[in-house]
Amino acid sequence: MLEIKNVHKTFGKSEVLKGVNLSISKGDVVVILGPSGSGKTTLLRCINFLERADQGQAVFGNMNVNLKAATKKQIHEVRQKVAFVFQNYNLFNNKTALENVTEGLIIGRKMIKEKAIEIAKKSLDKVGLSDKYNAYPNELSGGQQQRVGIARAIALNPEIILFDEPTSALDPELVGEVLNIMKKIANEGTTMLVVTHEMSFAQDVANRVVFMDEGTVVEEGTPKEIFTQPKEERTQQFLKRVLPKEYIYYI
Amino acid sequence: MLEIKNVHKTFGKSEVLKGVNLSISKGDVVVILGPSGSGKTTLLRCINFLERADQGQAVFGNMNVNLKAATKKQIHEVRQKVAFVFQNYNLFNNKTALENVTEGLIIGRKMIKEKAIEIAKKSLDKVGLSDKYNAYPNELSGGQQQRVGIARAIALNPEIILFDEPTSALDPELVGEVLNIMKKIANEGTTMLVVTHEMSFAQDVANRVVFMDEGTVVEEGTPKEIFTQPKEERTQQFLKRVLPKEYIYYI
Amino acid sequence: MQGSFNLEFLVDTFFVALSGVPTALIITIVALIVASPFGFLLALTRINRIPILSQFSRIYVSFVRGTPVIVQIFIIYNSVPLVISSLFSKLHIDKNVYEVNPIWYAFIVFSLNTIAILIEIFRSSLITVSKGQLEAAQSVGLTNVQAYRRIIIPQALVVALPNICTATVNLIKATSLGYAMSLPEITLKAKVAANVGYNYVEAYIDIFLVYLIICSLTEYGFKLFERKLSSYKTTTAKGGQQYA
Amino acid sequence: MEKYFDASYIFKSIPMLLPFLKVTFIVTGLSVMFGTILGFILAMGKIGKGKIARKIANGYTTALRCTPSIVLLFLVYYGVPALLEKFSVQTSNVDKIVFVVITFSLQFGAFMSEVIRSAYESVDKGQFEAAVSVGLSPFQAYRRIVFPQAFVVAIPNFGNSLLELIKEGSLAYTIGLIDVMGKANLIIASNYNAHALEIYLALSIIYWIISIVIEQVFLKFEKGFSKGKQSLKST
Amino acid sequence: SSTDENGTKIRKVKVAFDQSSKPISYIDENGNPTGYDVEVMKLVDKLLPEYEFEYVGTTSDDLLLGVEQGKFQVGVKNAFWTEERTKKFIYPKEFLGLSSTGLVLKKENKEIKSLEDFASAGYTLAPIAANNAQYTVIDEYNQSHPDNKIKLKAGETFSVDVVQWVNEGRVDGGVMIEGPFKKQVEEKNGPYHHLVNDVVYNEFAVIKTWPLFNKKEQEFADAYDQAIKQLQEKKETNELSKKFYGRDLFEVLDQAKK
């Protein structure tokens, strides 16, 4: 479904990604863990061409793209297949919830308006926002905003959704709201690549957990493998620091 | 040590505090819980006169103050006894970490400079910032900033410290940092009144938990009482929503 | 003043001054319309650090903002016809440059001036729109042009509007210097009227009133427009910044 | 155009113009001084609780923002003596530079009141609260915490207003003040109005250089004072 | 006022002059006031021991208002006589000087000798500052010739360079005083000497110029009359006219308009 090979990315002098490989099958939910600065965000952004990698290949289904030299057309095609959910929502401030969702459909996909609105309403309903169609982002709570962000992504009917810490900008009380929606979508079989610090989500929902550090994938496996028997020392250290006390017994 | 009686506060038309009573003994660590908008912040601010209550009494040790009609002198005296740690740190941006701490001592308390610096260094050391004396707030991480805020409060040697959600502006990884410091201070016998969403802190450190809703104290008791046998339905509802799954078995 | 205050003259001349308003407004509007696209494009060259062009617009902005408008007026008024006529004669274009209405000089001066002001306004307002907005637009499949037109510009405009308002008011005021180009606008008309009976004080009170009226109306109009444009922001609670 | 344009006039006139910068600077300096005081008073009216004071301060600012400098200059120059004469105060011995300074002080006061107000409001309310909560008196909190931070915010806006003032000040030539602009016009007159373009170019070079210098100085100031200032947060 | 050594009272008076109107009145390179009007006033001062003149350079706007308001006791600026001005100022009995006023035209238009000719040709005229009496001269012409008006525009002195404008064709003609024209074009080192074969100056009137006295200064104006009469008798004004205007305009005094 999605395969990434040997992604390199340097900012100025610091090499942030040092040859990352990743492969995701259809329907998989893959969680990426890793300390701050390990390159998780950068990896997602390179996949979606929000950042140009210095080197690397990506295979989306039967489409093979060079992450460095992709043409405009290829980028456009990739973005049709891949949706992105931002950490800080990045909703269009000047558009209502509904318009936020239809924008990509009408302008990006050239869909006719009625159709787009229909789809947009459906995906807003799915995330439980049937009563907020006409609210502007600043009239929504953080959790609601993030749910619009998710609705905007799923409305595009992408083959894969990338989530970059979708709950870290939320108040503790709103986190649950968003995680529940994500679980629901995962259960419907959507392929997802999620950067998150929410261990319980990783544990409950992920098929696979990838641990990154300093620009490389250090270890990957099922949640159980990673949480209970991490092989690498760096993974162990990290988990010790991050997992709440209740989990510690795992290790 | 601190007793608050019948505090009322109205903003415009909405009554935010509807007669709150609270009493804290020396050395107590009291945690206030409650949904957003229940008036927790307003209560703390009224105690420290950052907001004028419409009605109410406070007894600090042997000093009895009318929260509505306190004189300038009384307010000054109260502020000598009570320190405040802000949710968003509110460090003085134009002062270094050390100056942030000495400011209140030298200017507010008229302490001589050498003495103030000595005390300030000690309290910065206590929160683990011995190497950051001369850093400006914008050169510090969120967790470090909040720790300076705590050092600033404890340096004043107050009879009681008020904390308003001291970790909610922090990244998940920094929360632990600050909570650990708070635990340490609590264990040294400082009287603390803490508004927080960190249930584990409440559970581990608090002597007493107060649950507020809609401007009144709904229920209070030991952490155990509140978390495992909440009497009021509103408390139960709230805890169900807020507590991570791992706690749910308590209820 | 021996000649006592002449109320009748004050009233009559008020309308004379008022008759200069269309000139002032036309110049303002033309300058804004001409300057907007240039200002926007040059602002983009600065944001995206396009070589040469961005340096050019920096120097240009610095010059225009660093020199008094009246000096700019004198320079343009003295040089443009010379340049154009020598250009025409080189190209053998048989056209008299000088048959133009002085208002054309005003258009040139104030458009050139406004371009510089707008470059700064657009630049500073465009950078207030977070990069995330552009990225979000790209990630749902919009092209850059579409993203600018539908997402970035509408938001930047809201930020820019108060500054555009200030620029417009300043522009209207600056047209008062049109007298140096023999432009029959508010100030010159009133001054000519005053000349007959030497009622300068009255004339200047009239000029003052006229500018006060049109500028405050302009400000008011912008406020209304701003409110409409920023409807998506209206519910933002503006925290009272009063200190306790 | 070669017939009329002679670049040597540019270089010849610059040394003749420069000594008259003194007048320009005196006008600017005095106007900044008085204008800043006025700006403070107005800003206090705007920030304070008094409704009437706020209305007056805001009304004053609007009126001055809506008045072209040249109109204000004439109103002050002709209007103030006319008014004072009603109270039999003689102004005939008052130098015209006084009227110029009055005019631009009034105008600069309006600019400054906005600069001060917005700088003051840019300092987060929490800074004041934190200061009183560590035991500073409200006055101490303003003096030591709020004002120093507001000052940093005000610097660039103050710089812009200063530039604006220097440029607008050039209009004092219309009442015959001989500053650099006035001198430029004298030079032109002494050439029987010939070669005006070159003289104005020389003048614009002088103004341009002054503005660049001021801009750089204020950038330095800003950098120097902004220790600890929080970097821009994205919204 | 103060007293001199003889015990007579000396009164200080302010004489305003237009500082940018060479060669009529201006400030020379050393910053000293001079020009025909100013030099005549200096001679007048010498003949009036009870007065001490102080010269104040200014713009013509300020001069008119300042004299009217009493800021200055008298003002000189090549002022013509106009009806409106008599309401605001005292005109003395004796005039100060003469001014040859003419049209600057391109060589090919040299046949245009009068304002009537100019108007009939439908030519455009360079703008004149509204407070300049030349403006009034043209305006008065227009009022007396309602069917044959000249297109009159108000403008700013500094931005209008009549000779250049006429030569390059920006306007067909401009009103100018002979003195400046001579200095600019006819003199060898004049800035527009190279145009001496391209433009002409056609005098259409010789007009008397007057000092303008503040309304309260009748006594001063009378003293001036005494002094200027003596100067004219001694032909000192003729000398100054030659010096500053390059021509003794008093030779054509009989044709002069008020």
Ligand SMILES: Nc1ncnc2c1ncn2[C@@H]1O[C@H](COP(=O)(O)OP(=O)(O)OP(=O)(O)O)[C@@H](O)[C@H]1O
């Ligand atoms: N645009 C950029 N320019 C320069 N350096 C950058 C840029 N973006 C990221 N970096 C650097 O690259 C490194 C990896 O950043 P990245 O955001 O991918 O980390 P992350 O794993 O997502 O961390 P976090 O958990 O804090 O979000 C960091 O050291 C960061 O400072």
Ligand SMILES: Nc1ncnc2c1ncn2[C@@H]1O[C@H](COP(=O)(O)OP(=O)(O)OP(=O)(O)O)[C@@H](O)[C@H]1O
């Ligand atoms: N300055 C103010 N003016 C008007 N209303 C206010 C003001 N401050 C607080 N309120 C209102 O008072 C209520 C209580 O606010 P408060 O901040 O005390 O709640 P809280 O319990 O601290 O909530 P949270 O957990 O979200 O911080 C809210 O409805 C809030 O909107």
Ligand SMILES: [Mg+2]
């Ligand atoms: Mg990241």
Ligand SMILES: [Mg+2]
């Ligand atoms: Mg709160």
